[in-house]
Amino acid sequence: MRITGVRTGTISVPLKKPFKTAVRSVDAVRDVIVAVETDSGTIGYGEAPPTGAITGDTTGAILGAIDDHIRPTLLGRDGEDLEGNLKILQSCVVGNTSAKAALDIALHDLWAQSIGAPLYRLFGGSRKSVETDVTVSVNEPDEMAQDALNAVxxxxxxIKIKVGKESSKDFDRLKAIREAIGQDVEIRIDANQGWTPNEAVDILDRMEKAGFGLELVEQPVKAKDLDGMAYVTARTSIPVVADESIWSASDALEIFRRKAADMVNIKLMKCGGLAEARRIVAVSEIFGAQVMLGSMLEGKICASAAVHLAAAYGAITRIDIDGPLLCASDPIVGGADFKGPDIRVSDAPGLGVMSFDEINWH
Known part of the structure; x- marks a missing residue:
């Protein structure tokens, strides 16, 4: 099964409501789609969102990395040689984790299809469904409270609450949300690097004393400030999750060695795909840490790949894969089945993606 083509396209799917965090605001999922074609007719699909504010990868950068470096390297190779293809993928261009993730996903999809099994089973998984949270964007407290109530x-x-944009309002946001939804719903908060270490400790202490019952806090401080994050982790009983700080298995090793966080949040676009994500899970297991699996407001192909990963590893206990649920429509036929908080993997070979609507193929 020889790789004969690597086709790219773009897709834009409007969101039901603008998505706002401490670092960006978007109104649609705009992703690059990748199709790895073979002489057998089998096609592996991948996807990558251009998240310049976080990964530095724009649409042009993703397409350029594929056109100039990745496609020429993969053409003519055996599509069933997953390990060899992944090795070449990671070495053919420096950085460009989103482009690499798109091809990593497509190559895994192609490999699993060649075997005739769903990807999660080839990873050793047995659970067929996972439960995701849903994100409430940063807005005024009363609007966030209503959004949280609608979700419940x-x-x-x-419920995952975005905070960190205006720290003076974060307490009021959480107070309004907890009063609206009651005590029986778990609340996670994500500061997206929005606080200083001292500010984070003070805010989390106030929230804890107020009885908000927070399950965890993601990335309270700047990504590179591991000392600051360790300072926060040592001074709060709320579990701290590294997000923007974790891009690789070596990052995870450093975070756990320094006790900078209690958990890490794996995102395929940061780490370059499923292969490195599995290595991060292995490092977390060594340290006895549970794992959160997140996403970058991604479309259904990315999300399906993440769900297959989550279904395969018991260490992955927190799921934040709600991108397709925030979209106003679903242009992808096949893949994982998103029904509110319950996401079910497909038992079709590979990722189970079958066809598309409204793709602008290049």
């Missing part, structure tokens, strides 16, 4: 009424048991 739709069946979500875990």
């Amino acid at each position: 009424e739709s069946g979500y048991k875990v």
Whole structure:
């Protein structure tokens, strides 16, 4: 099964509501789609969102990395040689983790299809469904409280709250949300690097004393400030999750060695795909740490790949894969089945992606 082509396209899917964090605001999922074609007719699919504010990868950068470096390297190779293809993928260009993630996903999809099994089973998984949280964007406290209440009424048991944009309002935001949804719903908060270490300790202490019952806090301080994050971790009983700080297995090793966080949040676009994500899980297991699996407001192909990963590893206990649920429509036929908080993997070979609507192929 020889790789005969690497085709790229773009897709834009409007969101039901603008997505706002401490670092960006977007109104649609705009992703690069990748199709790895073979002489057998089998096609592996991948996807990458251009998240310049976080990964530094724009649409042009993703397409350029594929056109100039990745496609020429993969053409003519055996599509069933997953390990060899992944090795070449990682070495053919420096950085460009989003482009690499798109191809990593597509190559895994191609490999699993060649074997005739769903990807999660080839990873050793047995659970067929996972439960995700849903994200409430940063807005005024009353609007966030209503959004959280709407989510609970739709069946979500875990709500992820974006904070860190205006720290003076974060306490009021959480107070309004907790009063609206009651005490039976888990609340996670994500500061997206929005606080200083001292500010984080003070805010978390106030929230804890107020009885907000927070399950965890993601990335309270700047990504490179591991000393600052360790300072926060040592001074709060709320579990701290590294997000923007973790890009690789070596990052995870350093974070756990320095006790900078209690957990890490794996995102395929940061680490370059499923292969490195699995290595991060292995490092976490060595340190006895549970794992959160997140996403970058990604489309259904990325999200399906993440769900297959989550279904394969018991260490992955927190799921934040709600991108497709925030979209106003679903242009992808096949893949994982997103029904509110419950996401079910497909038992079709590979990722189970079958066809597309409204793709602008290049």
